[in-house]
Amino acid sequence: MLSVIDTRPFPAVPQVFNLARHVLAAGQTTPDKPALVILHPDRDQVLTYADLITRILGCAAALLALGLQPGDRILMRLQNGPAFPVVFLGAIAAGLVPVATSSALTASEVTRLAALAGPKLVIADPGIALPDHPAPVIAPDPGLWAGFPPAQVHLGDPQREGYVVFTSGSSGLPEGVSHAHRAILARAMMHHAWEGLTPDDRLLHAGALNWTYTLGTGLLDPWTLGATALIPAAGTPSAALPALLS
Template sequence: MLSVFDHGPPPPCPAPFNLAAHVMGRADALADKVALSVLRTDGAESWTYGQLQSAIRGTATGLLQAGLKPGDILLMRLGNTVEFPITYLGAITAGIVPVPTSSQLTEPETARIIAELSPAAILRDPDVACAAHPFQIGLTDLISMRDLPPAEYQMGDPERMAYVVYTSGTSGKPRAVAHAHRAIWARQMMMDGWYGLTENDRLCHAGAFNWTYTLGTGLMDPWTMGATALIPEPGTDIGALPTLLCTHEATVFAAAPGVYRKMLQESEKIESPTLRHGLCAGEKLSRHLHERWVKATGTELYEAYGMSECSTFISSSPAHPARGDALGQPQPGRRVAILGPDGPVPQGAEGTIAVHRSDPGLMLTYLNAPEEAEARMQGEWFLTGDQGAMAVDGQITYLGRDDDMMNAGGYRVSPVEVEAVLSRYPGITQVGAAAVEVKKDTFVIAAFYTGPEELDVAALRTYVEANLARYKQPRAFIHLPALPTGGNGKLLRRALPAYFKATTE
């Protein structure tokens, strides 16, 4: 059997359609229910569905009155505040195309974005860096728009562009990824396929308002379901999260693996009686960290896989837990394959994870680089660039980035596999693996780790000899104060070899 998961397509996206209208679809019926609570150690700032929808549609009116038109591109240079999701959905309400960006971008980085996209305007928090642009709308004016009369949702073709996000850039130059209004429709497949989310849930996301993971999983998806979103206020210490989860009766918690890791470093036992489970995405979750969370909370942790170009489409869930080291399986309605050069590989064989061109969560294209988008296609399949293997039951094991794959003596080795083994070793808090050049054209695997102190190399070698095939074993172990990460907190494996060179010169 070939590695293809296809259990039928999802229901078609209705037309006409508007992404923001879909997210706020239950707002009228739940007008007095709390949609969002910004959590503090001494209370919370709460917004009802009625207040939230009024602010979103008032902002849409304000943007149109400012001279923006449907189809215009609007660059968002806003901080980690509630203005971010309100403005994002306000723009989409009016048919304007927002471009959410990290507040950590520098002025030169924003200059490149402005040159590439030629935005009609920039929404600007004065405390957030941004290059010059002739039309900037300040934060004070933006906030005042909330009280304007509500704009009507601009309905239209679900295939038209709704928003643009940038890739992380870890695989090369960051690309502007254009998504259609239908992208939100695709996220319905996550509700049972990952979240197990209902209207009665209180979902707490540990990320910032201006992070796309938070924007989707932490805000828009709970609002689509009529649930309550809980977001810790900016600057909240990770050590305070267990108390916030308990005090505010969170039923689902979402974060990146790094947050779970830090929480468990500070608290061996986390008491939160209402918590049903946790959600994890952003980078590969280690088996060791997963087991520590279950032990500390008595609840499960469900992992998901997605990317800037396509919303999360492989995951474990309460209905379909992951088996062993697998990520999970494609969500109901998804069509996913593991491809080799000639198409789908046999079940169990390694290949590139691919999602079908028809997936409603797949991007429209890369703006100003459509040829690169087409280069990612293999027939009807979009190549993710990540390696995996599909079992007979559809469960997919993640084997790392195609360009992260290490070559040791002619064998291709996944860094994720090496990292998973070493992450269980006492005294290691975080680990990254990479191939390093020890002499001309001779590469070995090196492990870079953080922890309270440098560990005994002989003991580490004995450990990996017992847990990894010889060709997978690191030949060098380098203790670092911190591992290199990108602006989104992900491990930058490509940067690791430079640390090896620095320690050997």
């Protein structure tokens, strides 16, 4: 077995940093390029980088307008769709902390996770089980958020909490895993050495976005490079994936 070790030095971590700004920087240079394509059996839903960034920064402004403060956590109860990355990166851009959870969780399961996470707000798609928790619940509205004046990206210590995901609980109960803003920088080694990604690529990942592997490989990595992310619409059966690619 032959292993290759990259011994090149990594760039220094900036003193002030925001994960969302880092991920969206490349896309700002190609505003008309497709950033996200939601694949449906009969159509494709396309967001350009300009669309995506407008919605993300509008979402950030809308969340702050609710009185949330940097560091507050937001529980995400969202399906695979355009609202997920808008809320995820919009919260991070505002200095808030999104907590991604599986849309398949039952009410009792997500109630336990909410008790652990302590969110100040829950953002939920219709029909998704909600926790028994005092935090207010709102529905995502990327179209409305796009009309908000864009928020200024919140810069701060790169070591501060950026987002939280929960483990699957396959060996016990799910536990929250906190990720710092700077964690995105460690993915740089994967772009070329592991994935071979370029800005010209269109990358499809069929997993749920609340898992770190899908979130990183399927969204954050292609957007960091200015590539295009493809996501099957919520509820797409695995047998339908080959037809979606044609």
